[in-house]
Amino acid sequence: MSDNQAKFVSYIEENQKKLIDSLAEVVAIPSVSGDASYRQDVFKMGEWLKNKLSTLGADVSAHDLGMQVLDGKEVPLPPVIVGSIGSDSSKKTVLVYGHYDVQPALKSDGWNTEPFELVHDEKTGCLFGRGSTDDKGPILGWLHAIEAHKELGLDLPVNLKFCFEGMEESGSEGLDEFVVKNKDSLFAGVDAVCISDNYWLGTKKPCVTNGLRGIAYFKLAISGPARDLHSGVFGGMVHEPMTDLIKIMSSLVTPQGEITIPGINEQVAPLTDEERKVYDVMDFDIAFVDEATGSKTTVSDNKPDVLMARMRYPSLSLHGIEGAFAEAGSKTVIPRRVVGKFSIRLVPDMDPGKVIECVEKHVESEFAKLKSKNTMKLSPDHPGKPWVADPKHWNYEAAFKATEKIYGVRPDLTREGGSIPITLTFADALQKNVLLLPMGRSDDGAHSTNEKLDLSNYVKGTQLLGTYLYEIAKASQ
Amino acid sequence: MSDNQAKFVSYIEENQKKLIDSLAEVVAIPSVSGDASYRQDVFKMGEWLKNKLSTLGADVSAHDLGMQVLDGKEVPLPPVIVGSIGSDSSKKTVLVYGHYDVQPALKSDGWNTEPFELVHDEKTGCLFGRGSTDDKGPILGWLHAIEAHKELGLDLPVNLKFCFEGMEESGSEGLDEFVVKNKDSLFAGVDAVCISDNYWLGTKKPCVTNGLRGIAYFKLAISGPARDLHSGVFGGMVHEPMTDLIKIMSSLVTPQGEITIPGINEQVAPLTDEERKVYDVMDFDIAFVDEATGSKTTVSDNKPDVLMARMRYPSLSLHGIEGAFAEAGSKTVIPRRVVGKFSIRLVPDMDPGKVIECVEKHVESEFAKLKSKNTMKLSPDHPGKPWVADPKHWNYEAAFKATEKIYGVRPDLTREGGSIPITLTFADALQKNVLLLPMGRSDDGAHSTNEKLDLSNYVKGTQLLGTYLYEIAKASQ
Numbered sequence: 001m002s003d004n005q006a007k008f009v010s011y012i013e014e015n016q017k018k019l020i021d022s023l024a025e026v027v028a029i030p031s032v033s034g035d036a037s038y039r040q041d042v043f044k045m046g047e048w049l050k051n052k053l054s055t056l057g058a059d060v061s062a063h064d065l066g067m068q069v070l071d072g073k074e075v076p077l078p079p080v081i082v083g084s085i086g087s088d089s090s091k092k093t094v095l096v097y098g099h100y101d102v103q104p105a106l107k108s109d110g111w112n113t114e115p116f117e118l119v120h121d122e123k124t125g126c127l128f129g130r131g132s133t134d135d136k137g138p139i140l141g142w143l144h145a146i147e148a149h150k151e152l153g154l155d156l157p158v159n160l161k162f163c164f165e166g167m168e169e170s171g172s173e174g175l176d177e178f179v180v181k182n183k184d185s186l187f188a189g190v191d192a193v194c195i196s197d198n199y200w201l202g203t204k205k206p207c208v209t210n211g212l213r214g215i216a217y218f219k220l221a222i223s224g225p226a227r228d229l230h231s232g233v234f235g236g237m238v239h240e241p242m243t244d245l246i247k248i249m250s251s252l253v254t255p256q257g258e259i260t261i262p263g264i265n266e267q268v269a270p271l272t273d274e275e276r277k278v279y280d281v282m283d284f285d286i287a288f289v290d291e292a293t294g295s296k297t298t299v300s301d302n303k304p305d306v307l308m309a310r311m312r313y314p315s316l317s318l319h320g321i322e323g324a325f326a327e328a329g330s331k332t333v334i335p336r337r338v339v340g341k342f343s344i345r346l347v348p349d350m351d352p353g354k355v356i357e358c359v360e361k362h363v364e365s366e367f368a369k370l371k372s373k374n375t376m377k378l379s380p381d382h383p384g385k386p387w388v389a390d391p392k393h394w395n396y397e398a399a400f401k402a403t404e405k406i407y408g409v410r411p412d413l414t415r416e417g418g419s420i421p422i423t424l425t426f427a428d429a430l431q432k433n434v435l436l437l438p439m440g441r442s443d444d445g446a447h448s449t450n451e452k453l454d455l456s457n458y459v460k461g462t463q464l465l466g467t468y469l470y471e472i473a474k475a476s477q
Numbered sequence: 478m479s480d481n482q483a484k485f486v487s488y489i490e491e492n493q494k495k496l497i498d499s500l501a502e503v504v505a506i507p508s509v510s511g512d513a514s515y516r517q518d519v520f521k522m523g524e525w526l527k528n529k530l531s532t533l534g535a536d537v538s539a540h541d542l543g544m545q546v547l548d549g550k551e552v553p554l555p556p557v558i559v560g561s562i563g564s565d566s567s568k569k570t571v572l573v574y575g576h577y578d579v580q581p582a583l584k585s586d587g588w589n590t591e592p593f594e595l596v597h598d599e600k601t602g603c604l605f606g607r608g609s610t611d612d613k614g615p616i617l618g619w620l621h622a623i624e625a626h627k628e629l630g631l632d633l634p635v636n637l638k639f640c641f642e643g644m645e646e647s648g649s650e651g652l653d654e655f656v657v658k659n660k661d662s663l664f665a666g667v668d669a670v671c672i673s674d675n676y677w678l679g680t681k682k683p684c685v686t687n688g689l690r691g692i693a694y695f696k697l698a699i700s701g702p703a704r705d706l707h708s709g710v711f712g713g714m715v716h717e718p719m720t721d722l723i724k725i726m727s728s729l730v731t732p733q734g735e736i737t738i739p740g741i742n743e744q745v746a747p748l749t750d751e752e753r754k755v756y757d758v759m760d761f762d763i764a765f766v767d768e769a770t771g772s773k774t775t776v777s778d779n780k781p782d783v784l785m786a787r788m789r790y791p792s793l794s795l796h797g798i799e800g801a802f803a804e805a806g807s808k809t810v811i812p813r814r815v816v817g818k819f820s821i822r823l824v825p826d827m828d829p830g831k832v833i834e835c836v837e838k839h840v841e842s843e844f845a846k847l848k849s850k851n852t853m854k855l856s857p858d859h860p861g862k863p864w865v866a867d868p869k870h871w872n873y874e875a876a877f878k879a880t881e882k883i884y885g886v887r888p889d890l891t892r893e894g895g896s897i898p899i900t901l902t903f904a905d906a907l908q909k910n911v912l913l914l915p916m917g918r919s920d921d922g923a924h925s926t927n928e929k930l931d932l933s934n935y936v937k938g939t940q941l942l943g944t945y946l947y948e949i950a951k952a953s954q
Contacts, residue, residue: 418709
C-alpha cells in the first residue's frame, strides 16, 4: 500500500464518528421519491448533496428533468446532481453513480425504531435507518473518501465524476435520456464506471458484481362482459375472464420454477464446467436464503443449483391480477376484465424481442385451446436486457485488489438476480466497463423494515471505495 | 274479480301520482347500509317506515339488533321493523318481507341523474333512483295496497305481518337469529311468506320464483416466505405461493363452466323430461344475457342450456386473489401469502357439507402433486343451502292467479341463480311455504348505476301484491 493510500485508510478508521454523524444527517431527510408528499424532501436531499460536493471542491450542477404525474398531481422531478473533481489528463477518470432517494418507510410498517432517525446499536454494530444501506451510506462513502484526502492535503489518485439521481426507487424517470443526451458533454472522458448500489451475496465475504438479469414484464388482459357480474345471477352462463386467465397463467411455469413456454430455455447460454465450479466456492449457504425469506422454501437443497437459479438462469414470477377481487373477506363477483401480471428474468444469451415473441405465441396458443368467447390481449412492458461485464478488465482487477487490501480476501465474482437499468444505460451509452462494488450485506433489508448498514461495512466500505481509486490509478489500461 | 278487489285495482290505477311521490320521498333518504357515514340515514328510513305503518293502522315495533363494526368503528345495527295488521282468526296470515337499506351510489359512479333524487323519465316510463326497484318500490307496493284499502274503507282480505330489515345489502347481520328467536312470538300464526325482492327473468313477462341456488365460498391460502420477496433477487430460487395457487385454481373449473372437482356434479338432482320442457317456454332469450352482460359471452347459444346453467346446475366462479399485486402498473413482487377466493353455487340435491368435503379432498390432492415446500390452508365460509319451494302450494297458486288477473298471462315459474339467505331462514324457522313475487324487471340495474323501476311495473306490481292477498283469501288450505 502506498503512503497516501495508507494515510487515507487510517484517516477513515480514526474518523468513524464523522461517518456516523453525516449518515444521521442524511437519513433524517426523508427523501422518498414514490410519494408526492415527500417531494420537497427529495429536493432538500439533492440540495444537501450539491452543497456538500461543492464544499469538497467539486464542480457541481443540478439538472432539471422536468415534471412527472404522481398520486394524481403534476410534480417536478428531482434533479440529477452531476459533479466532477479533477481534470488531470494523466489520470484516469472514474464515473460514480448513486441515488439519494429512498423507499417509503413508516414506523407502523414494523420498524423497531423511527425509520428517519439513524440509530447506532452498539451491541450489534448496526446503523438502523431508511437509506442507511440503500443508497445513502455508499454515497457518503465516496464523499468521505474525498473529504479525507482534502483534510489530509492529498491529491486524489484519479479524476472523479459523479452522477447522483433522486428517482431510482421510482423507475429512474428521465435518467436514461439524460445520460444519453450528455454522454459527450457531462460524461465525456470517462474511462470506467463504478456503482455502489447492491449487496454482498452473504454476510461475511465481500463481492464484486459483473452481471444482472434483465426483465421482460407482461400484462395479459382477458375481457368479457362489459361490467362486473354477480356470480349468483350469471355464474355458469358466461365465459368468465378469471377462469380463462388462471388457465393461461397456470401454463407458464412449474412449482419448481421451470419455465414451460416453448423456446425460452433454449436461449440460455450453456453452462461450462469452468463456470459451474465457481458456484461451489462462493460465500453462500442455503441458510442465507432461508434467513432472508424467513422460510425453508428453496426449490433445491443444493447450493450451486440455488445460486445458478438466481444468477444464470431465467425465472418466471406470477405477480398478481388486476381487476379481480383482491380485498379481505368474501365477494361473489365475476370480474369483467382481469389483467394477469408476470415477468421473466432474462440472462445471457436471451434476447428480449425473441422472449416476447415466444410468450406471445404461447399465450395465443393456450387461449385458443380454451375455446372462450372472451378476448385476450398481451401487453409487454419495455424490456430490460441482461447485462454482463468483462471481469478481466482493469476496472475489475482494481476492485479485486482493493478488496484484498481492505478485507484480506479475494471477493466473490457474482451476478445479481435483479435489474439495475442504469448499469446497462452507462454501459451502452458510454461504451465503458461498468463495475458494481457493493458496500452492504445481503441481510441489510433494503426496501424492507429495519433497514441497516453495519458500521464495519460502512467504514471498510469507505476504505474500499477510496482504495479502489488508488488501484485504478495503478492499473495499466 | 270480486268487487273489493276491482275497487282496489282501480284505486291504484288512479293514484299513480301518490305512488311516485312516496317513492321520491324514500329514495331521497340515502339508507346505504354498507357505509358507516350513512348509518343515520338507514335509521331515518327505518323510522319513516315505522311511522308510515303506524299511520296505516298497524301495530308496529322497532327491534334493536345490537352493534356491528363497520369501517373500523362500532356502530348500531339498524332496527328490524315488525308490524301487523289484523288478527282475524278466520283469515289467513301472510308474512311480508322487504329491506329498506340500499346499495351505495354516487353520481360519479356513472349515474346520469342524482342517485338519491327520483327522476321520472316520461319518455321511457322509468323511475330512476337508488332503491327504486331494490327494494323500496316493492315495500311501497305493500304500503300502498294497505293505504288503498284504508282510503276505500275496505277490510284487508288477510291478516298481514311485516318484517322489514335495514341490513340486507350488508349480509343481513343479526336477522337470522332474530327470526329464529321470535318465530313463536312475533311471527307466530303465519300461514305463508311472500318476499318481493327479486326480478323478472326478462323484461316482458312476469314470473314467480320458487328456487334459489345456495353457495359454498372458499378461501384457499398458500403461504411460503415470511415476507414479500423481490422477483429479481429471489425469482427461481424459491417455491412461489402464486405459482402453487394458480395451479390449484386452474384445476377447479373449465372455461366452459364445467366443475372439475370429483364428486360435485354427481350430487346434482337428475333432469326430468318434464322439467326440461319448462325451459323451452320461458320468457327468455340469449339476447337478454347479452344485453345484461354487455357482451356475447354465453357458454352456449342454446336457450335451455343457458337457463339451466343459471337455475338448476351448480357453477364455480374464481373471484380473485388476496395478497397478490392487484394495482395498475408493474410490480416485481413475489407475494409471501396469497389467498384465492372462489365459490360454488349449490342446487338440489347438493349438500354443502359434502361439497366442502369434495373441495378439501381435491385441493389437498392437487397441492400434493405440486411437491411444493409452501403450505396450504383451505377455509370454507359458512355455506348457504339451496332452496326450492313446492309450486303446487296454495301460496303459489294465489300468485299465479293474481298475475293472470293483472298481467293477463300465466307467469313463468323460475329459479334464481343467486342466494337470498332470509328465504331459507323463513322456510326453515317457520316451516311455511315461501314465495318470491318480484315487482321489477331483469334490466332494472339493482346494485348498478342508473337503477330504475318502470312506472308500469310499480303500478301493476302494487296491484299484483294486493290482488295476491285476495287470491290467498280465496285459496283452500
